[in-house]
Amino acid sequence: MGLNRRAALGAMATGAAAMAGVQTAKANDAKILPQNKMVAMLYDTTLCIGCKACVSACSEANGLTPDTGESGGIYQMPKYLNDKTKNIIKLYVDEKTGLRSYVKAQCMHCIDPACVAACPMAALQKNPVNGVVTWDGTTCLGCRYCQIACPFNIPKFEWTEFNPKIVKCQFCDHRMAEGKGPACCEVCPREAVIYGTREELLKVARKRIADNPGKYFEDRIYGEEEAGGTQVLYLTHVEPQLLGHLVPLGKRSIPEEVESVQNTLYMGFLSPIIAYAALTSVLKKRWQEHEQEAKHIEEQTGLKEQL
Amino acid sequence: MNAHWERALRVDGPLFTKWFWALAALAGAAILLSIYRTYAGLGAVTGLNDGYSWGLFKNFNVTTLTALGSAGYAVGVLVWIFNRQKYHVLMRTAALISILSYTSGMIGIGVDVGRPWNIVWVLDPSTWNRYSILLEVLICMTGYLLLGLQTENLPAFVERFLEGRYPETWKHKADTALKFVRRIYPFAIGLAFILPSMHQSSLGSLMMLAGPRVHPLWQTPMLPVLYLLMAYILGMAAIVGILMISCLAWNRPLDMKILGRLGYITALATMVWLALRVGDIFGRGMLPLVFKFDSYSVFFLLEMVLINVPGVMLLRTKWRDDPAKMYRMLVMLTVGGLLYRYVPTTIAFIPGDQYFYFPTIPELIISGGFIALAIIGYLYTVKRYNILPVPLTYWYAAQGKSTAP
Numbered sequence: 001m002g003l004n005r006r007a008a009l010g011a012m013a014t015g016a017a018a019m020a021g022v023q024t025a026k027a028n029d030a031k032i033l034p035q036n037k038m039v040a041m042l043y044d045t046t047l048c049i050g051c052k053a054c055v056s057a058c059s060e061a062n063g064l065t066p067d068t069g070e071s072g073g074i075y076q077m078p079k080y081l082n083d084k085t086k087n088i089i090k091l092y093v094d095e096k097t098g099l100r101s102y103v104k105a106q107c108m109h110c111i112d113p114a115c116v117a118a119c120p121m122a123a124l125q126k127n128p129v130n131g132v133v134t135w136d137g138t139t140c141l142g143c144r145y146c147q148i149a150c151p152f153n154i155p156k157f158e159w160t161e162f163n164p165k166i167v168k169c170q171f172c173d174h175r176m177a178e179g180k181g182p183a184c185c186e187v188c189p190r191e192a193v194i195y196g197t198r199e200e201l202l203k204v205a206r207k208r209i210a211d212n213p214g215k216y217f218e219d220r221i222y223g224e225e226e227a228g229g230t231q232v233l234y235l236t237h238v239e240p241q242l243l244g245h246l247v248p249l250g251k252r253s254i255p256e257e258v259e260s261v262q263n264t265l266y267m268g269f270l271s272p273i274i275a276y277a278a279l280t281s282v283l284k285k286r287w288q289e290h291e292q293e294a295k296h297i298e299e300q301t302g303l304k305e306q307l
Numbered sequence: 308m309n310a311h312w313e314r315a316l317r318v319d320g321p322l323f324t325k326w327f328w329a330l331a332a333l334a335g336a337a338i339l340l341s342i343y344r345t346y347a348g349l350g351a352v353t354g355l356n357d358g359y360s361w362g363l364f365k366n367f368n369v370t371t372l373t374a375l376g377s378a379g380y381a382v383g384v385l386v387w388i389f390n391r392q393k394y395h396v397l398m399r400t401a402a403l404i405s406i407l408s409y410t411s412g413m414i415g416i417g418v419d420v421g422r423p424w425n426i427v428w429v430l431d432p433s434t435w436n437r438y439s440i441l442l443e444v445l446i447c448m449t450g451y452l453l454l455g456l457q458t459e460n461l462p463a464f465v466e467r468f469l470e471g472r473y474p475e476t477w478k479h480k481a482d483t484a485l486k487f488v489r490r491i492y493p494f495a496i497g498l499a500f501i502l503p504s505m506h507q508s509s510l511g512s513l514m515m516l517a518g519p520r521v522h523p524l525w526q527t528p529m530l531p532v533l534y535l536l537m538a539y540i541l542g543m544a545a546i547v548g549i550l551m552i553s554c555l556a557w558n559r560p561l562d563m564k565i566l567g568r569l570g571y572i573t574a575l576a577t578m579v580w581l582a583l584r585v586g587d588i589f590g591r592g593m594l595p596l597v598f599k600f601d602s603y604s605v606f607f608l609l610e611m612v613l614i615n616v617p618g619v620m621l622l623r624t625k626w627r628d629d630p631a632k633m634y635r636m637l638v639m640l641t642v643g644g645l646l647y648r649y650v651p652t653t654i655a656f657i658p659g660d661q662y663f664y665f666p667t668i669p670e671l672i673i674s675g676g677f678i679a680l681a682i683i684g685y686l687y688t689v690k691r692y693n694i695l696p697v698p699l700t701y702w703y704a705a706q707g708k709s710t711a712p
């Protein structure tokens with residue numbers, strides 16, 4: 001399970017606080033701080049020239065067949081992220097103002113990932129050391145709840161395979177094991193996407209904002225706080241939600257919100273157990289009465305009870 | 308004159324009618340297509356895609372239809388929790404509806420998951436993500452099916468072997484089985500209450516994790532409560548509706564006193580549900596969205612009308628005394644309730660980009676075929692076992708006696 005998940009007791013407290021409408025700032029802080037040591041990416045829309053070198057490098061590094069669908073088989077040109085595409089560059093153009101921006105879309109490696117919370121079989125895991133979210137097919141049911149849950153619409157499914165896999169960016173974890181960085185970051189000619197620890201990259205981003213007043217939309221770093229924070233960070237000159245990939249999300253992670261509701265109902269599984277214990281004691285009595293009445297009727301009418 | 312249901316009695320008449328064969332053909336086609344789907348992948352037979360990754364099988368056959376399969380839960384709560392033993396005569400029908408609907412839903416899940424062979428891992432708790440709502444749903448449903456529903460349905464099945472024409476050893480075994488069921492019964496009905504309460508609410512919680520991807524008219528922390536109560540309402544509507552159709556089809560008298568009571572309880576539950584639903588819309592300040600008249604608000608209003616009208620009508624005795632009127636209201640309520648359970652999963656699900664989903668024909672056949680399978684199960688069981696309720700006179704007539712001894 002995700003390393004951010006609090007113990008049942010802690011979660012119960014969060015649930016109770018959520019009920020009372022209190023934001024538990026403390027729990028959130030405790031969650032975000034250690035994450036800053038984890039690996040991260042920073043993508044800057046003002047630097048990207050849309051060359052898509054990162055898209056090709058990604059397929060090559062991950063052994064994916066390039067998706068040439070939209071170009072009629074001529075060159076790599078995926079329409080969306082799909083089972084052959086873990087990374088894509090999209091273009092946003094405002095028809096009226098001519099304002100344009102590229103945006104890179106891939107897994108955000110959320111600090112409290114909804115996909116990991118969703119997966120029944122823990123086939124999706126968040127690495128406790130570097131925070132990378134990876135998929136392991138050994139136990140995956142192919143239920144696709146991860147696809148429903150991910151707010152960024154990231155995990156993709158092999159729809160036409162016999163033993164379909166979930167496909168998504170894994171931060172080139174196989175390359176990191178060899179001491180290399182993610183392929184997209186290493187190939188980018190403009191350093192529009194770079195990698196490092198989350199702490200370092202937040203510093204870099206803040207410095208860029210400070211050095212270039214007015215350049216970035218609302219001087220915001222997308223991913224710093226969205227949905228509890230993500231390990232992929234964005235600096236954009238356009239309002240993030242216009243770009244398609246960077247959906248508007250609250251500060252609190254969605255799994256945490258859901259968990260607080262579930263915990264108010266379940267109280268760490270205590271309520272079903274107590275309810276069952278209380279119920280059976282009542283039911284045992286009811287059942288005895290029922291048996292007696294059935295016996296009584298049988299004696300009177302000769303009709304055996306139909307349970 | 309009102310008939311008074313007291314005993315369960317099997318339906319006379321042939322099983323293999325033309326209806327039976329039509330259903331069997333549909334179910335057969337579904338099974339063949341399911342086998343093909345295993346080899347060719349889900350994309351080959353369904354309209355599912357990376358945006359709408361859940362379609363008919365999961366969202367309709369399981370999330371939506373097991374609400375109707377909550378008949379056993381709904382009647383069970385009345386009989387055992389509220390101690391209304393007069394409804395006990397409906398228990399067999401209700402438990403049968405439940406076991407068939409859940410079995411059919413579970414087959415649906417089996418075909419829907421991409422790597423069904425990995426289901427074996429569910430047996431190994433070390434692989435569980437115990438925070439996953441879907442895991443909870445899967446385990447609670449299986450548990451309910453195997454522990455609760457099997458126990459509730461077993462007596463009607465084994466009872467048959469107590470009849471004269473079976474060998475002594477069979478009788479002996481049936482007797483032992485019945486004794487065993489009676490010993491564990493209170494524990495089983497306890498589970499048959501707790502487990503559906505859990506998974507019917509969690510079917511709603513499932514969509515909560517989709518957060519802003521479900522339209523705010525449906526996305527609410529109240530989803531689990533609303534889903535559970537709707538399961539209760541639809542379970543009630545299902546038992547009344549199915550008993551009405553069955554009695555009509557096989558020429559048996561209706562006990563309008565019992566059915567009318569159930570209709571009333573359904574209406575009361577519907578009122579509570581509506582209060583929660585509307586209160587939630589107000590509470591979250593979503594009222595402006597209701598009158599936006601985009602497709603979401605239209606679906607919302609449609610749902611409201613389909614649930615409100617029968618809810619209000621069934622409160623009045625006039626509408627409950629007349630079987631035809633009550634039936635029509637229940638059908639309307641069922642359509643509205645099913646719509647409520649389905650909409651958040653698909654129609655109000657907003658995956659972004661330009662994803663589009665509409666079930667393909669093979670997908671519709673598979674989905675319909677699993678439902679046909681459940682109906683076949685129903686026809687077979689009520690014609691072979693004592694399930695459906697009748698007045699005592701019918702019972703004695705079937706035993707070859709004209710009156711009670």
Ligand code: SF4
Pocket residue numbers: 047048049050051052053054055089102104187188189190191192193
């Ligand atoms: S390689 Fe760099 S500049 Fe080229 S599209 Fe990718 S992020 Fe942009």
Ligand code: SF4
Pocket residue numbers: 106107108109110113114115116133149150151152153154155168
């Ligand atoms: S972006 Fe989606 S797939 Fe990636 S970690 Fe977050 S929830 Fe999981």
Ligand code: SF4
Pocket residue numbers: 118119120121122123124135139140141142143144145146147166
């Ligand atoms: S499809 Fe696989 S990885 Fe995704 S939630 Fe289901 S079991 Fe987990």
